[in-house]
Amino acid sequence: MRLLIIEDEEIIRESLAARLRAAGFGVETAKDGEEGLYFAREYPVDLAVIDLGLPRLSGLDIIRSLREEGYAYPILILTARDRWQDKVDGLGAGADDYVAKPFHVEEIIARVNALLRRAGGWASSELTAGPISLDTAGQELKVGGRPVELTGHEYKLLEHLMLRAGQVVSKTELTERLYDQDFERDSNVIEVFIGRLRRKLDPDNQLKPIETLRGRGYRFALAKAGGESSRAGE
Amino acid sequence: MSDHPTAPPPAQSLRLRVLVWGTLLLLVFFGVIVAVLDSAFRSAALEAERDLLDSRMIMLLAAAEAGPGHDLVLPVDLPEPLFGTPGSGLYGAIVRRDGSVVWRSDSTIGVAIPWGVMPATGERSFRRIGLDDGTPLLALSMGIDWEFADGRVRSYIVHVATSLDSLNAQIASFRRQLLVWFGIVAALLLASLALLLRWLLRPLARIETEILEIEGGERAALSAGYPTELAGVARNLNQLIDIERARTERHRRTLQDLAHSLKTPLAAMRALLDGDGDRRDMEGQVSRMEEIVRYQLAKPLANVGATLGAEPVPVEPELRRLADGLHKVYRDRDIQCEVHVEPGLRFLGDRGDLLEIAGNLMENAHKWARRRVRVTAAGAADVPTPRRGLLLTVEDDGPGIPEGGETGLLERGRRLDETKPGQGIGLSVVVELAGAYRGTVELGRSPLGGAAATVRLPPG
Numbered sequence: 129m130r131l132l133i134i135e136d137e138e139i140i141r142e143s144l145a146a147r148l149r150a151a152g153f154g155v156e157t158a159k160d161g162e163e164g165l166y167f168a169r170e171y172p173v174d175l176a177v178i179d180l181g182l183p184r185l186s187g188l189d190i191i192r193s194l195r196e197e198g199y200a201y202p203i204l205i206l207t208a209r210d211r212w213q214d215k216v217d218g219l220g221a222g223a224d225d226y227v228a229k230p231f232h233v234e235e236i237i238a239r240v241n242a243l244l245r246r247a248g249g250w251a252s253s254e255l256t257a258g259p260i261s262l263d264t265a266g267q268e269l270k271v272g273g274r275p276v277e278l279t280g281h282e283y284k285l286l287e288h289l290m291l292r293a294g295q296v297v298s299k300t301e302l303t304e305r306l307y308d309q310d311f312e313r314d315s316n317v318i319e320v321f322i323g324r325l326r327r328k329l330d331p332d333n334q335l336k337p338i339e340t341l342r343g344r345g346y347r348f349a350l351a352k353a354g355g356e357s358s359r360a361g362e
Numbered sequence: 363m364s365d366h367p368t369a370p371p372p373a374q375s376l377r378l379r380v381l382v383w384g385t386l387l388l389l390v391f392f393g394v395i396v397a398v399l400d401s402a403f404r405s406a407a408l409e410a411e412r413d414l415l416d417s418r419m420i421m422l423l424a425a426a427e428a429g430p431g432h433d434l435v436l437p438v439d440l441p442e443p444l445f446g447t448p449g450s451g452l453y454g455a456i457v458r459r460d461g462s463v464v465w466r467s468d469s470t471i472g473v474a475i476p477w478g479v480m481p482a483t484g485e486r487s488f489r490r491i492g493l494d495d496g497t498p499l500l501a502l503s504m505g506i507d508w509e510f511a512d513g514r515v516r517s518y519i520v521h522v523a524t525s526l527d528s529l530n531a532q533i534a535s536f537r538r539q540l541l542v543w544f545g546i547v548a549a550l551l552l553a554s555l556a557l558l559l560r561w562l563l564r565p566l567a568r569i570e571t572e573i574l575e576i577e578g579g580e581r582a583a584l585s586a587g588y589p590t591e592l593a594g595v596a597r598n599l600n601q602l603i604d605i606e607r608a609r610t611e612r613h614r615r616t617l618q619d620l621a622h623s624l625k626t627p628l629a630a631m632r633a634l635l636d637g638d639g640d641r642r643d644m645e646g647q648v649s650r651m652e653e654i655v656r657y658q659l660a661k662p663l664a665n666v667g668a669t670l671g672a673e674p675v676p677v678e679p680e681l682r683r684l685a686d687g688l689h690k691v692y693r694d695r696d697i698q699c700e701v702h703v704e705p706g707l708r709f710l711g712d713r714g715d716l717l718e719i720a721g722n723l724m725e726n727a728h729k730w731a732r733r734r735v736r737v738t739a740a741g742a743a744d745v746p747t748p749r750r751g752l753l754l755t756v757e758d759d760g761p762g763i764p765e766g767g768e769t770g771l772l773e774r775g776r777r778l779d780e781t782k783p784g785q786g787i788g789l790s791v792v793v794e795l796a797g798a799y800r801g802t803v804e805l806g807r808s809p810l811g812g813a814a815a816t817v818r819l820p821p822g
Contacts, residue, residue, distance in 0.1 A: 210656055212684070212721030213714045219687030226691070230652045246694055 129244055129288065129305060130154040130172055134164030134190065135179040135206065140229075144177070147233040148240070152284050154304055161185025168194055172301075175244055177236065178223070179206045180214055188221045195222035202243035206231070241265075248291035249352060255290045257350035260329055260337060262290055269328075276328050281306055285321050286329075289338060289348040298345040322346060377559050384555045388548045396540055403536050407529055408500075412488060415502045418442060419522045422454055426465075428510050434518060436465045445469055451525030453499075459517040477521045481505045491523065498526040565592050569599070576603060612798075620658045627651045657790055674708035675716055677739050677752070684721050685737065692728045697735055699728070704740040709752050711799060711819075716752075719795050722788035723756040723815045730760030734810055742818050751801075751821040757808035792817065 131153045135141040138159070145155045156171055158164035161182040168176055168190065176194075180187035191203055202225075205218040210228040218226055224246075225239050241264055245253060255262040259272040267283055269276045278286065288305045289297060299318050306318070322338060329337050339347045421442055429435030434456060444452040445467035453475055454467040461480075474494065481487045483505040491501050501523040509515045565588050575581035583603060588596045627647040634643050678701070685699045709716050720737070727735040736757045741750030789803075792815075796803045801819035808814035 211714060212717040215721065216683050216687050216717055219690055220683060224690055228656075242694065252694070 129174040129291070130156070131240065132156045132158065132164070132167055132171065132173045132176040134158045134161070134168070134176065134182060134187070136160055136182050137179070144233060144236065148237065151237050152280075152305075153240070161187070161190055165190045165193060168199065169197070173199075173201055175202045175204065175240055175247070177204045177206065177240070179208070180218060181208050188217060191218065191221040191223055202247050204236070204239055204243060244291055248293060250291070250293075255287075255293075256353040257290065257293065257337070257348070258335060258353070260290075260335075260350065262286060271329055278325075278328065281321055282325055282328070285318075286325055289346060293348040293350070293352055296341055296345050296347050302346070376563065377556075380559055381552065381556060384552060388551060392544045392548055396537075396544060399540060400533075400537055404533055407532055411500055411524065411526075411529055412502070415488075415500060415522055415524055418452065418454070418524075419502055419504060419520055422456070422520060422522065423506070426456070426508075428508070432510050432512075432514055432516060434464050434508060440467075448472065451527065453521075453523045455521045457519050457521070459519070464518065475499070475501075475521075475523060477501065477503060477519075477523075479503055480519050483507050483517055490526070498530070499523040500526055500529075565589055569596065573599070608798075616658055620654070623654045623658075624651060627654075674710050675713045677707045677709050677716070678703040678705075680709075680713065680716055681720055681724075681737055681739060684717065684724050688724055688728050695728070695731075697728055697731050697733060699724070699735040699737065702736070702738045707739055707741060707750075707752075709819075715795050715799070719792050719817055720754060720756070722792050723754070723817070726788055726815070727756045727758035727760075727813070730812060731758035732760055732812075734759045736808070736810060742820055752817070752819040754817045754819075755814060757810050757814040758812040759808070759810040760812035762807055762812045763805055789815075 129152075131148055133141055133145055133148070133155060135144065135157070136159055141157050141159065145157050148155050156167055156173070158167045161184045163184075164178065164182065165185060167173075178187045178190055182190070187205060191205070194203070203223040205215075205223040205226045206229055207214045207218065207226055208229045215226045215228075224243055227235055227239060242253070245255070245264065253263065253265040255264060261270045261273075262268075263270075264287060269278050269283070269286065284306055285302060288302065302318050306321075322340075326333075326338055329335065335350065337348060337350050339349045341347060421440070422436070422445075425440055426434045426436050436456070438446075440446060442452065444450040445454050446469065448469055448471045450469045452467075453470045453473070454465075455470065455475070455477065456464045456466075457477075457480075458464060459480070476491055476493075478491060479487050479489070481503055486502065486504045488500070488502050491499050493499060501521065503519055503521045506518050506520060507515050508518055569584065569588075569592070572581055572584050576583070583600045584596045627650045631644060631647045634640070634647070681701050681703060685701050689697070689699060724735065724737060727737075736755075738755045738757075740753045742753045793803050796817050796819060799819040801817060804816045804818075806814045806816070
């Protein structure tokens with residue numbers, strides 16, 4: 129998943145970017161409003177984290193422009209002034225959630241995950257499809273109620289495919305997801321990982337959870353079980 | 363207060379406006395009256411002069427008698443001595459129809475009177491004529507037929523004229539008196555108007571003096587006993603002063619609180635640094651400082667001064683904006699948020715404060731709710747909107763507040779349950795803001811099953 133962080137405060141921007149990269153996201157950063165809007169339009173972005181008080185172009189203006197131009201990816205706003213006026217303005221302009229400064233990075237990661245999950249149509253942090261159940265909070269996989277061990281790469285790959293369940297995900301996108309910005313990797317590696325995942329998810333080769341679409345990519349094919357809210361709270 | 367950078371030039375003084383208007387009104391009013399009186403007096407005087415002239419002509423005719431040769435003669439001593447006094451201003455003459463003079467009064471000696479007209483028998487002619495030297499005369503001429511004892515009849519014209527000099531003098535004198543008296547009356551009126559103004563404006567001068575005294579610290583508030591029309595202004599000013607004073611006090615207290623409350627974690631951090639402390643302990647102190655800053659920041663923003671002169675904020679759109687925003691944030695949880703607002707309800711205060719109070723309560727409700735959140739807003743008192751205050755209730759169907767936990771939650775900055783981060787701050791901010799509006803916050807149980815938070819802000 130590719131994130132865009134638009135934040136003028138360098139320390140916050142870089143430490144947030146580092147922590148999100150460590151959490152497995154591809155991260156682009158912009159240091160002011162104009163640059164941010166440019167990146168937000170030009171780069172493939174799955175979610176944007178936007179500070180409201182930016183030089184050159186305010187966060188609210190960026191959000192309004194993006195929404196007007198039809199960009200629908202989730203937007204998380206950072207507000208320096210912990211006032212509802214700012215939050216309501218941001219949400220009204222088209223943001224999806226807010227975090228007030230100062231924040232814990234864990235809080236941001238949790239909100240980002242929740243927003244991405246929601247954008248993928250999942251209602252809970254436990255992505256369940258058929259017998260497959262991926263707990264994105266604990267990063268654990270269960271198949272038919274039985275825990276299955278995954279490597280870090282395998283987990284990222286499965287999470288990405290499940291978050292995009294029903295959609296075709298290209299090899300390039302998966303490579304980017306796995307290796308952050310290093311596009312030069314051999315895409316055969318992806319095939320190897322997919323093969324391993326298939327064996328772990330579906331040892332008997334009956335479920336066929338991951339489809340291969342030749343020349344286009346892969347698709348997680350099982351129907352989501354989390355369409356309706358399954359629990360009362362978080 | 364006194365240093366407005368670009369103060370507009372002061373508007374014309376109220377006193378000047380009233381006096382200018384009063385003077386103009388008096389001038390117009392008296393002008394019309396003087397003109398009317400003058401013209402009435404003039405025509406009455408002229409009328410009297412005509413009557414006098416008429417009676418003198420009759421006197422002349424009565425004095426005339428038939429003389430020798432079928433002609434008229436008048437006695438030397440007429441009952442009106444003015445006819446006999448040269449230059450008296452009263453003239454008389456009787457002429458025959460052919461223009462030849464039968465008789466002329468002694469007063470016409472040395473004066474050529476241009477009688478002019480010769481009216482037909484039985485006709486009278488009143489007119490103004492002028493002597494060569496410009497003296498204006500009022501003249502009356504009448505044609506008569508005189509029947510002599512033997513039955514012969516001859517036609518004559520009788521002329522009488524009187525100088526208008528005395529009439530004009532009378533009129534001029536009347537006009538002078540009129541102007542003098544009206545001038546005196548107008549001056550008295552304007553003077554009393556000025557006195558009235560002084561009297562009327564005295565309370566304003568008193569307000570000014572008292573405000574100066576307040577600025578100088580010699581006085582705490584404007585005194586009572588202002589006239590009804592100014593009592594409201596005085597009350598609002600006192601309110602403004604109170605609010606301003608409270609705000610200053612709050613800012614001072616906030617700064618002190620902030621400094622004091624930051625000193626403890628700072629001291630702890632220094633100790634941790636010196637003793638090569640645990641990173642987790644350090645983290646705890648940083649979090650504590652964050653909370654302190656966040657809580658203290660919310661306080662001075664409480665903008666209660668807005669109850670004066672602020673535009674009332676329609677409540678419903680703001681609550682709906684909050685509900686829409688929160689619906690987005692808590693979309694996963696599928697929470698139904700109902701908003702019931704009394705139609706047309708407006709909040710007399712700062713929009714940001716309203717959002718802060720409602721936003722914190724509604725966010726808490728969304729955090730705890732299972733399925734439902736209900737927001738109800740109405741006026742707090744039964745008086746015309748917008749000075750009705752606000753009664754805001756936010757309920758949820760969550761687990762509710764444990765028995766006895768209410769008071770703890772309402773204490774400043776106290777947290778009941780650390781698992782919902784920020785809740786302590788949110789409620790503390792609401793309590794602080796409600797207090798700034800002299801309002802109250804109550805926590806209780808909702809018929810929905812969970813907690814109910816009620817904020818009551820009294821009418822401003």
